[in-house]
Structures are given as C-alpha cells and as structure tokens.
Amino acid sequence: MAKVLVATDKPFAAVAVKGIREVVEGAGDELVLLEKYTEKQQLLDAVKDVEAMIVRSDIIDAEVFDAAKKLKIVVRAGAGYDNIDLAAATAHKVCVMNTPGQNSNAVAELVFGMLVYAVRNFYNGASGTELKGKKLGILAYGNVGRNVGRIAKGFGMDICAYDAHCHAQVIENDGIRAVASTADLFKECQIVSLHIPATAETKNSINFELMNSMPKGAIIVNTARKEVIDEAGLAKMFEERPDFKYMTDIKPAIDAELAAKYPERYFGTPKKMGAQTAEANINAGIAAARQIEDFLCTGNQKFRVN
Known part of the structure; x- marks a missing residue:
C-alpha cells in the first residue's frame, strides 16, 4: 500500500477531494490530506513517509525532496509546473508530471x-x-x-x-x-x-x-x-x-x-484565477490521482516533465 499526499495550501473543492480519494483508495492506497497549511515545516513533516504527492501551486523545492525519502512521483494538478524544482526532483529520482488540458x-x-x-x-x-x-x-x-x-x-x-x-x-x-x-x-x-x-x-x-x-x-x-x-x-x-x-x-x-x-x-485579477472553476478543479485533481495510480501500477510516465 502506497501513501499518497495531497498537499495544497489552496485546497481542492470537496467534490474534487472525494474523487481523488475514490481513485486512490480504489487502487488500494492510502490518501493523506495537508490542506491550508501555513508553514513550510508542516509540508516537510507531511512528506517524510509518502510515495506520491499531488500539489497545485505549492512550492516543491530541494528541501522538500530532501525530506521526502520515499517519494517516487509528484503530480502538479494543472499545466504549469514552474513551482517544482525539476533538477532537484531528477537528482532524487522523482518523476514529476503535470495534467495538461484539464483546466x-x-x-x-x-x-x-x-x-x-x-x-x-x-x-x-x-x-x-x-x-x-x-x-x-x-x-x-x-x-x-x-x-x-x-x-x-x-x-x-x-x-x-x-x-x-x-x-x-x-x-x-x-x-x-x-x-x-x-x-x-x-x-x-x-x-x-x-x-x-x-x-x-x-x-x-x-x-x-x-x-x-x-x-x-x-x-x-x-x-x-x-x-x-x-x-x-x-x-x-x-x-x-x-x-x-x-x-x-x-x-x-x-x-x-x-x-x-x-x-x-x-x-x-486579485489572484491567479485562470484555473479557478469547479470543473477545472475537479478535472485536474482526479486526473492527477489517476496518473499517480497508473505510474505506481504500470510505470506509465506519459506526462513526465523532468
């Protein structure tokens, strides 16, 4: 059983989390939520024992990868992924994906x-x-x-x-x-x-x-x-x-x-609003979960960006 972390300081909609949970738990894995966190240390503590992670605009840098000893894959729920240090991910042998087209x-x-x-x-x-x-x-x-x-x-x-x-x-x-x-x-x-x-x-x-x-x-x-x-x-x-x-x-x-x-x-706009619709929120989150489970099960790296 793999542990999948959803780490979002700006949380997914409840219906998106429900869909993510159905995908992850339906595959026999465990879902862990870290929502609305306010300090980086909370993220560093949460990643210590997870194999996979779903993020949105959260900053995933070398320090996070250093703390995540078991991490195999990070999926950015969205198209852009410049919030993730790809070089650090590669150095730690972590696959990084995005979810193109969902928003x-x-x-x-x-x-x-x-x-x-x-x-x-x-x-x-x-x-x-x-x-x-x-x-x-x-x-x-x-x-x-x-x-x-x-x-x-x-x-x-x-x-x-x-x-x-x-x-x-x-x-x-x-x-x-x-x-x-x-x-x-x-x-x-x-x-x-x-x-x-x-x-x-x-x-x-x-x-x-x-x-x-x-x-x-x-x-x-x-x-x-x-x-x-x-x-x-x-x-x-x-x-x-x-x-x-x-x-x-x-x-x-x-x-x-x-x-x-x-x-x-x-x-x-007061904040970045491009992907801020219920539909995009749901689509990207569930797509991220499916990509993680496909990767863990079959090794599929179709949307790898590093």
Whole structure:
C-alpha cells in the first residue's frame, strides 16, 4: 500500500477531494490530506513517509525532496509546473508530471471575460466596441490556445496563431490562419492572447518592440506567466501608447504603479484565477490521482516533465 499526499495550501473543492480519494483508495492506497497549511515545516513533516504527492501551486523545492525519502512521483494538478524544482526532483529520482488540458477551457473562458471588459472600457459607461471582426493573435497553440481559438470563432473574430513547436498545418486544420513568427503575429493583430510557458527563451520576450508593433487599439491578455513580459517595456508601452490596454491573470511587479496610473487601461485579477472553476478543479485533481495510480501500477510516465 502506497501513501499518497495531497498537499495544497489552496485546497481542492470537496467534490474534487472525494474523487481523488475514490481513485486512490480504489487502487488500494492510502490518501493523506495537508490542506491550508501555513508553514513550510508542516509540508516537510507531511512528506517524510509518502510515495506520491499531488500539489497545485505549492512550492516543491530541494528541501522538500530532501525530506521526502520515499517519494517516487509528484503530480502538479494543472499545466504549469514552474513551482517544482525539476533538477532537484531528477537528482532524487522523482518523476514529476503535470495534467495538461484539464483546466484549458477555464483559462480560455477567462481570456474572453477580460477581453469583453477591455473593449467595453472597463464598464465605465462610455460606448465601447465589439470583439466581432477584430483580429486576434494566439501565441502558442497548445491546449489553452486551441480553446481560445474555438471560443473566438463564436465571437466572429479574425483569428491567427503562431507556435514555434506546433506545425502550421495543425493550426490551419482548425480553421485558424498560421503566421510565420511571433513578430508577424504582433504586427498583424490588434489583440494578442499569450499562452507561452516561462522558459529561458521566453522570459522577457514580450518586449516594447513587439508590443509597439501592434496596430492602434492594441490589447494584450496574459493568462500564461508574468515572467514572459518585459516589465520595463510594458511600462514604456503604457507611457507612449495611450491606446494600449493590458489585461492579466498574473500581476506584474509593477502592478500597483500601473493600477494607479492607468486604471482604465490596465487590469489584473486579485489572484491567479485562470484555473479557478469547479470543473477545472475537479478535472485536474482526479486526473492527477489517476496518473499517480497508473505510474505506481504500470510505470506509465506519459506526462513526465523532468
């Protein structure tokens, strides 16, 4: 019998925990919960005798791996996994997985919630515009990007996309025009939705030059990672382009400054909200449990990221 720990300072919904428990206990394993913990020591104590762990945005670093002597697998319930030290995991021979696609629709719907808010002038009473007919650029055509494209069709938008790791024909097969580069995407599109991960290549890659190449009335929506934005360039964009709006689910370091200076052109959600739906919460948690049991039973490493 393996011991599976769910360690979440921001807990899963009760129905998600119920589903996780059914998967784990149905496989003959033991489920342990550590919810709403307030100190790292609580996490370090909890991992000492577990073979598997499910986390959300919790920081799983080298110290945690050092404490988890029996740990074999960690699954991040969600797509992003930059909260987990992959090098430390590999050094400790721990498999790290994510659950791609489980919260994609939730994130994509948030994109359009923020977009409608933006084009309607933050609901300030003044006449706004519509999304229909506007050109939307999707940067990275993964699970979230594809859902953004699907929803955008319903709004009647003119859609194009670029992904360095996705063949153009895949994009075209979905009825979306593929462009040749990130630069082309920004140059053509009045609205750009970001879905790139934070990597050595992408950090600070969305710079002033790119943003400033956008047409008049430019809007950028970032539900990906704050690190991909060059914040100095973002500040300069606000100063030099009074037509520019930035909507984000991940507040930049200069959030307070932007919110004070540009209250009708900048919006950041109070907390990261992309995956905060009941459906995404349930889907990701249960998927994580199933991946753990499959790994423990068969060694399946399909979603391994380290």
